[in-house]
């Protein structure tokens with residue numbers, strides 16, 4: 001079984017994001033970029049499936065600008081076998097990404113798609129559900145445990161009330177959550193090896209997909225700032241303030 | 250055209266976030282015109298449909314009943330939403346784990362780009378939503394003919410659960426796709442208020458050191474009628490279950506009072522609680538970033554301060 005892992009290049013989670021003065025977006029020049037943390041978890045899970053003999057090949061795919069190659073190389077260094085870059089300068093929406101991924105799936109015929117549950121820039125939490133719909137496959141979002149069981153997949157999902165277990169027909173789409181695994185760091189020899197692994201580049205036109213956005217960003221602005229508060233000297237002062245000043249207890 | 254709200258429930262009762270979604274829908278109807286309808290798809294969920302009909306502002310309840318809707322499986326719900334969507338200008342759901350699971354799937358089937366987790370309605374097609382863990386607010390305009398939107402519960406007040414008298418109409422099932430099966434669930438049992446709707450939340454972080462130490466927070470929570478939350482670090486360490494996690498990738502809360510105990514205040518955590526009315530931080534490190542958003546900060550060892558707090562609440 002082939003496993004396809006769509007991965008995204010995003011601003012590093014540790015970077016303090018700044019809104020541009022002209023409100024056209026956030027500052028991306030000279031900002032450290034990295035693989036979306038949830039995508040790292042998805043790659044790790046796919047590589048583990050290969051190490052366990054369940055998966056035959058792990059393919060990472062990313063849609064975006066040329067620099068997304070770096071993210072794909074990181075995926076290859078973690079243990080993926082080959083990579084596909086869907087190259088475009090268009091700011092892609094999940095619907096467009098889902099259509100691009102469907103085109104890749106139609107060609108590669110993987111048995112499983114592992115995606116991050118959300119990208120930490122757009123925070124959309126949509127892509128996995130949308131590609132699953134377009135493929136007409138089963139879906140399990142927010143996975144904290146994934147186990148292949150013959151031609152079925154058992155998944156534990158993190159839901160608002162706790163955990164939920166579902167059994168999926170394969171092929172399936174799974175979006176992964178934080179507790180699924182702890183992604184490995186790529187070792188230096190593996191980073192070197194990754195440079196020689198195949199990386200194919202295609203365009204949305206090659207795949208016959210129209211990526212015209214449906215949602216227009218009118219502006220991007222600063223969130224309302226919180227007023228800095230005060231330090232209290234003791235628990236007694238805290239309780240007094242909560243009772244008499246803030247009046248919340 | 251009207252606005253359809255997809256209702257989340259457990260076949261016995263509605264989830265509280267439905268009431269927030271109804272408020273957003275009423276607001277949208279103010280811009281777009283039309284009525285607010287509620288879709289209750291469930292298994293033997295007649296009581297839920299009746300409950301939904303009581304909500305102020307709801308004009309009609311569509312009730313689809315069948316085993317295929319017993320557990321909220323997205324593969325079965327999405328085609329039902331698709332079948333109904335043509336009659337609506339907007340289809341909305343709360344941005345809960347249920348709404349996030351179902352709505353994008355329905356949107357893809359409709360060839361619509363959904364808008365996730367909005368915190369404000371500007372007009373019938375323009376919405377505000379946080380991006381980058383709430384470090385920026387994007388104002389976005391949807392050009393799709395039907396708009397599929399999830400709403401951030403904390404950004405919209407709850408509609409009155411009573412006062413309405415909507416008609417309940419049954420609607421045909423869209424069938425069972427048979428793609429997936431529900432096996433079971435392990436729900437966290439608690440007598441406390443639900444985290445996302447509680448008036449007071451007390452959250453513990455890595456500084457708590459163990460799950461057992463959360464008993465200290467429980468005692469305070471008992472006295473305040475508070476819900477208990479946690480940072481990702483506390484969940485990852487296994488102190489508390491996953492559904493306690495507050496933050497960018499956990500739950501978003503905005504209570505009247507949020508107490509952060511032994512939490513440093515990483516941006517990912519702040520994303521889930523910085524809209525709280527009053528924030529209290531107890532941390533032994535006076536440089537901890539949580540103090541930058543706290544209304545009241547106490548630099549102290551939590552193992553001393555929390556029992557003291559519990560005792561002080563008696564007075």
Ligand SMILES: Cc1cc2nc3c(=O)[nH]c(=O)nc-3n(C[C@H](O)[C@H](O)[C@H](O)COP(=O)(O)OP(=O)(O)OC[C@H]3O[C@@H](n4cnc5c(N)ncnc54)[C@H](O)[C@@H]3O)c2cc1C
Pocket residue numbers: 005006007008024025026036038039042061062063064091092093094097114115116117118119120121122123124125126127128213214215216217220380387
């Ligand atoms: C300020 C700002 C303005 C923007 N303006 C526009 C605009 O005007 N028009 C527009 O179309 N878009 C715009 N975007 C982009 C858009 O908001 C999202 O970043 C994009 O739609 C992808 O959503 P997401 O990454 O949040 O998806 P999610 O659904 O949260 O991603 C979940 C998972 O899907 C997979 N995935 C996501 N993206 C890719 C990818 N590119 N390649 C491979 N796998 C992927 C990954 O596995 C990821 O973990 C803008 C973004 C920002 C931050």
Ligand SMILES: Cc1cc2nc3c(=O)[nH]c(=O)nc-3n(C[C@H](O)[C@H](O)[C@H](O)COP(=O)(O)OP(=O)(O)OC[C@H]3O[C@@H](n4cnc5c(N)ncnc54)[C@H](O)[C@@H]3O)c2cc1C
Pocket residue numbers: 013037038120453454455456457479480481482483494495496497498499500510511512513514515516517518521531532533534537549550551552
């Ligand atoms: C993709 C991604 C998503 C994430 N999503 C989330 C999310 O949704 N929610 C979330 O919370 N985090 C999230 N995080 C993690 C986040 O970046 C932080 O790592 C996390 O919030 C830290 O938790 P903490 O404050 O409990 O731990 P720490 O940062 O270790 O802080 C512990 C604090 O406790 C204090 N302390 C220790 N002992 C005592 C004592 N005896 N008395 C008083 N104070 C004490 C310390 O001074 C310190 O400030 C995410 C990270 C990533 C990369």
